[in-house]
Amino acid sequence: MDNSVVINLKEIKKIYDMGGAEEVQALRGVSVEIHKNEYVAIMGPSGSGKSTLMNIIGCLDTPSSGLYEFNGVNVSEMNDNQLAKVRNKEIGFVFQTFNLLARSDALHNVELPLIYAGVTSGERKRLAREALNHVGLGDRVHHKPNELSGGQRQRVAVARALVNRPSILLADEPTGNLDSKTGDEIMILFEELHHQGNTIILVTHEEYIAEHAHRIIRVRDGMVETDERVDKRKTVTTV
Amino acid sequence: MSQAVETILHEIRESLMMALVSLKTNKLRSVLTLLGIAVGVFSIIGVMTGMAVLINSIESGMSQLGANTFQVQRMPNFQTGNPQERAKLRNRKYIKYEQALKVKENSTFAAAVGIEAWTFGKTAVGSDGKKSNPDIQIAGEDIEGFVTNNWTIGEGRLFTQDELNSGRNVAVLGKQIIDKLFPRTDPIGQTIRVDGHEYQVIGTIEPKGGMLGGNQDNFITVPLTSFFNIYGKERDVHLMVQSSSRESFDDCIEQVRGIMRTARQVNPGDEDDFYIFSNDSMIEQFNDFTKYLRLGIMLVSAIALLAAGVGIMNIMLVSVTERTREIGIRKAIGAKKTNILSQFILEAIVISELGGMVGILLGIVVGNILAIMLEVPAVIPWDWVAIGFGSCSLIGITFGVYPAWKASNLDPIESLRYE
Numbered sequence: 001m002d003n004s005v006v007i008n009l010k011e012i013k014k015i016y017d018m019g020g021a022e023e024v025q026a027l028r029g030v031s032v033e034i035h036k037n038e039y040v041a042i043m044g045p046s047g048s049g050k051s052t053l054m055n056i057i058g059c060l061d062t063p064s065s066g067l068y069e070f071n072g073v074n075v076s077e078m079n080d081n082q083l084a085k086v087r088n089k090e091i092g093f094v095f096q097t098f099n100l101l102a103r104s105d106a107l108h109n110v111e112l113p114l115i116y117a118g119v120t121s122g123e124r125k126r127l128a129r130e131a132l133n134h135v136g137l138g139d140r141v142h143h144k145p146n147e148l149s150g151g152q153r154q155r156v157a158v159a160r161a162l163v164n165r166p167s168i169l170l171a172d173e174p175t176g177n178l179d180s181k182t183g184d185e186i187m188i189l190f191e192e193l194h195h196q197g198n199t200i201i202l203v204t205h206e207e208y209i210a211e212h213a214h215r216i217i218r219v220r221d222g223m224v225e226t227d228e229r230v231d232k233r234k235t236v237t238t239v
Numbered sequence: 240m241s242q243a244v245e246t247i248l249h250e251i252r253e254s255l256m257m258a259l260v261s262l263k264t265n266k267l268r269s270v271l272t273l274l275g276i277a278v279g280v281f282s283i284i285g286v287m288t289g290m291a292v293l294i295n296s297i298e299s300g301m302s303q304l305g306a307n308t309f310q311v312q313r314m315p316n317f318q319t320g321n322p323q324e325r326a327k328l329r330n331r332k333y334i335k336y337e338q339a340l341k342v343k344e345n346s347t348f349a350a351a352v353g354i355e356a357w358t359f360g361k362t363a364v365g366s367d368g369k370k371s372n373p374d375i376q377i378a379g380e381d382i383e384g385f386v387t388n389n390w391t392i393g394e395g396r397l398f399t400q401d402e403l404n405s406g407r408n409v410a411v412l413g414k415q416i417i418d419k420l421f422p423r424t425d426p427i428g429q430t431i432r433v434d435g436h437e438y439q440v441i442g443t444i445e446p447k448g449g450m451l452g453g454n455q456d457n458f459i460t461v462p463l464t465s466f467f468n469i470y471g472k473e474r475d476v477h478l479m480v481q482s483s484s485r486e487s488f489d490d491c492i493e494q495v496r497g498i499m500r501t502a503r504q505v506n507p508g509d510e511d512d513f514y515i516f517s518n519d520s521m522i523e524q525f526n527d528f529t530k531y532l533r534l535g536i537m538l539v540s541a542i543a544l545l546a547a548g549v550g551i552m553n554i555m556l557v558s559v560t561e562r563t564r565e566i567g568i569r570k571a572i573g574a575k576k577t578n579i580l581s582q583f584i585l586e587a588i589v590i591s592e593l594g595g596m597v598g599i600l601l602g603i604v605v606g607n608i609l610a611i612m613l614e615v616p617a618v619i620p621w622d623w624v625a626i627g628f629g630s631c632s633l634i635g636i637t638f639g640v641y642p643a644w645k646a647s648n649l650d651p652i653e654s655l656r657y658e
């Protein structure tokens with residue numbers, strides 16, 4: 001199995017200048033390598049910099065200093081269009097707050113990445129339906145986000161993240177807003193994706209969620225505290 | 240290459256769809272914004288349609304004169320210009336019968352030359368004492384005048400050359416006079432009196448309806464010589480000339496102009512001291528007359544459209560702020576700057592075009608109410624429709640670019656955090 005490095009972070013720092021002498025050091029030198037088909041959980045107390053790190057990995061945010069190579073390419077050297085392409089095709093991002101278009105139905109939300117990928121309308125509808133079927137929402141395609149439960153919304157967000165078949169799935173507290181049962185449903189989905197060869201990085205506060213991963217990176221005060229493999233992985237296939 | 244074109248077309252279509260969806264979700268706001276555009280476009284299209292209808296009506300009025308016919312008269316129909324110019328016009332000498340005869344004798348391009356003189360505001364009294372309104376017109380005509388006026392005899396007959404030469408008091412009546420004086424009796428052979436003179440009715444003229452809503456059938460024709468006998472010979476006549484063919488029309492005008500200038504002793508280099516009234520000259524005059532009206536309307540419309548454009552910009556800026564999160568989401572899942580840019584510009588264009596469409600439709604409908612009133616066919620001023628759509632796109636683009644540019648340059652992560 002191909003074991004190449006997909007994400008390579010070296011001494012990544014993120015400093016927010018709050019004006020005057022005040023500044024927030026959200027990341028103070030993070031170095032992490034993530035290989036293909038790894039399943040990584042990032043944990044740490046609130047405010048430790050997990051989301052900041054995820055946003056940088058997802059090419060949504062830029063570090064103040066340090067090197068970030070994505071599939072061997074230095075991200076800081078990419079232009080706007082290349083970044084857009086990476087976000088569109090290479091990375092699927094699941095946000096803690098779903099971030100669905102409130103006024104569009106599930107189908108259109110899932111279609112969106114395909115629109116920007118230039119897929120034709122008919123093919124798009126087919127792929128979007130397929131992705132929604134896959135997350136068990138085949139019967140909810142025309143529901144708007146406010147007509148869906150929290151878990152269903154999160155599954156729409158997952159379908160959207162996966163519809164373009166990205167190689168990496170980033171999920172920032174995907175179960176944070178869900179009860180443990182629906183949280184488990186999402187975790188089953190991730191398990192499946194991992195089996196299909198996807199690389200998964202997920203942020204969580206919950207130990208029992210983290211136990212699904214191969215590897216747990218603990219962050220504290222903007223630095224990596226521990227980075228260890230999980231020996232006794234917990235796998236769920238049924239709830 | 241064709242691949243690239245295809246992608247661009249694809250992106251335009253997608254942006255258009257997204258624009259339509261977002262306009263639909265903000266219905267009230269979109270409607271209010273496009274109303275401004277609609278008003279601006281409506282005023283200009285309405286006026287231009289009205290103008291086109293009027294010109295049509297003038298043309299169809301002209302064609303009632305008979306094909307390839309023009310008139311020679313002392314004064315223009317619409318008088319424009321400053322007071323001195325108008326005074327000069329008023330000082331023009333009458334066109335005399337002798338001058339008109341010169342035209343009749345010498346114009347080789349003419350198929351028919353009618354000479355006529357008119358007097359207005361007369362009352363006709365029938366043999367049984369029935370009276371017309373005091374608003375009828377009396378036309379002294381020669382025989383060719385019936386050809387150039389395109390009058391056809393309904394009942395009875397036209398006066399003969401003998402009757403014309405001898406100045407007999409016979410009359411051919413318009414439809415409206417018949418309806419008034421002889422509603423139930425046969426008018427032929429009856430006598431009528433106008434200004435104390437008796438005329439024998441020998442024929443009637445087929446009705447033609449009114450030009451510009453006026454009534455053309457409210458008149459009496461008598462032989463020109465009889466007219467001169469009663470109302471005096473020293474009066475202004477006018478000429479109607481029909482050229483022998485469409486091709487010789489312009490030559491005919493020039494020939495008649497030359498004959499008239501000689502007859503009226505106009506010095507070479509001086510301008511004509513008479514007015515030649517043809518289809519083209521009439522429309523030219525009409526356009527000249529309405530120039531300031533049209534300029535005024537264009538100015539008002541331009542200001543209205545500009546204001547509406549600022550309205551669009553305002554709405555788009557609000558919309559960009561409101562939809563910051565949406566923009567962040569779109570960028571996070573792979574929208575390029577150009578995707579966002581084109582989406583918002585197209586949104587501005589769509590609002591503006593929808594407004595334009597409403598304005599154009601209303602303008603055409605309202606402008607054509609005039610057509611119904613004047614009983615002429617409806618008109619669609621395609622050139623102005625095109626200009627209307629063109630300026631709407633221009634406004635959409637001009638006032639949409641800045642908000643769209645602002646949207647496309649939003650930082651993805653900042654936008655996602657926006658509350």
Ligand SMILES: Nc1ncnc2c1ncn2[C@@H]1O[C@H](COP(=O)(O)OP(=O)(O)OP(=O)(O)O)[C@@H](O)[C@H]1O
Nearest residue numbers: 016024025026044045046047048049050051052053
């Ligand atoms: N835009 C910003 N401006 C200033 N400071 C920021 C900004 N975003 C994050 N921070 C700071 O950076 C630090 C890390 O924030 P981050 O959101 O990464 O934390 P987190 O680990 O995801 O926390 P949580 O578990 O609560 O989501 C925090 O102290 C936060 O206040």
Ligand SMILES: [Mg+2]
Nearest residue numbers: 050051052172
């Ligand atoms: Mg966070």
